[in-house]
Amino acid sequence: MCNDFERVNKLIQEKKDNPFRGLDDATYINESVWREFAKHRNLKRVRVLDLKYKYRWTDEQVERMYAKTEDGWTDATGVYRMFDFGKGENKVCSEDGVDRQFHEPQHDHIVSRSEAKELGWTEKQINDPDNIQYISAIQNLMKNYFNKEQWETVSPTIASLFPVDK
């Protein structure tokens, strides 16, 4: 459940401390990333390197993306949720469910691709780390379903649909 954050945060921390030791492409993308991981042991970096291959980033862009990426996020109720950056065997929330939605980091174009294209941006500009952020899957889902105006209209009613158990 989405309120199981303490347990999930703990599991994510445990996985960070004891990552999977096998050379597995589903977990470490490729041998080069595996070698880098062996030196830094940083799961967030593995996830950022995923974008390096997707958008053909330079090392400088990788560093910029890594530097700006947070380890987690705090929701509106003040709960801090660590991002489950691991892939493959290092993924903690491997089953679909509400918890996964809150801990799964997804990369998001800050200015959407369509909007950026309308503004005349190049592909390089659209996919630059300056226009990309990691957000939780649930945030990304919401962003997909609503535009800015719709979200401002509907969001104040959501909390009243799920009153907090006191």
Added chain:
Amino acid sequence: MAYPTKITEFFGEDLFRLLGPKTERQSWHSLSFKEQETRRKNIPVYISTRKLGKNPSFTDILFECFKQLTLLGDKNPLMGIDLPYYESLADAGEQLNMPIMNSALVHTNDLVKNAEKQRDVFLAHIFMDIVFQFQPGLVFPGAGRKDSKGRIFVNDAQHRSLACMILGIDSVPLNYIESDEEYWDVQQYAAININSLQCSEFDRYRIRTQRADTSIEAGYEVDPEDQIAWNMSQVFDQNEILVVEKGDRDVGTNAKVLTGIGNMTKYWKEYGHEIATRAIEINAQLFPTSVFQTANSWGLMEFLKQQTHTNSMELDFEIQRAIKVMLPKDNQGNRLHSMIKTACKDQNEVTTLRWEPVVIAEGIRQIVEEYCEADIEWQSPKWPEPKESYDFFLDLV
């Protein structure tokens, strides 16, 4: 004796100068495999016959071969070897209890060579493939040209004819045309040596295995090389490894398919039955859905060779378990040797590696040191030349 006079006059009636005292000779097959290998390496692979003139006789060629061997002094690979001696092919058939080819024979005194058109003599081939494995039924008729002077130019069967002469046989089967045109020497040579299909490593392995089977069945002695192929085939069968021809597109990329049988045979001979078997088993069990990677086996053999742990079953189990922690997928056979070699090349800034099995063995040592939890003292592989060893470290999680 049926050796040519020119031979016996110089080397002695019983080839004393070449083979040493008769009482001190022993048969080639009574030597250990290691001793055979040492001697084999001393047999000149190639003897040039061009200096013997345009049309040297086979007696001249044989004389030159023997002379080259004796010039090796204490490294003469035939010193102390008891060569078999046969009066004729029929006599060989009788002594060996084997059938012979029913062919017309020509006397070896009549044989000459067109030195410009024929290749030179591959002496190691004569001894290793014919003399020491002699079977009279396999002396097939050669091909040649008889000129108007009665000389027979041998365009095919140079090596088996010389082998027969070494064994004392003075008449060999040979079919010839009658012509004074050298044109036919080239044509015959090309038809047999250029246009024919060469035997592949896979074919060698396949036929050796089958020959071992049929030899056992017929009650003949099994050729040592055939025995190796047969022993390997037993291990491959037990581990469900399929040996196929290189380039076989139907099965070439399937699980546990082995296309490098030539290399595998080489490794088997180098490391011996026990270590080779263990390395093959470890490799096959580690990566059951990979194409069988001979390089992994090679590195494992080198690594196993250095280990002193007395319980080999436990040792193999722990090697397998440790590698599996790092390479958990059944299809990662290629990864093991390639990542080790890549790390070594990158860190030493070289594009090709010397001592490849030692490099792979060293990588395996680093993996087992990191991932094995059992109390085993792992031994490091030994670099053949310490000054030229590679330093490298695998990145391990």
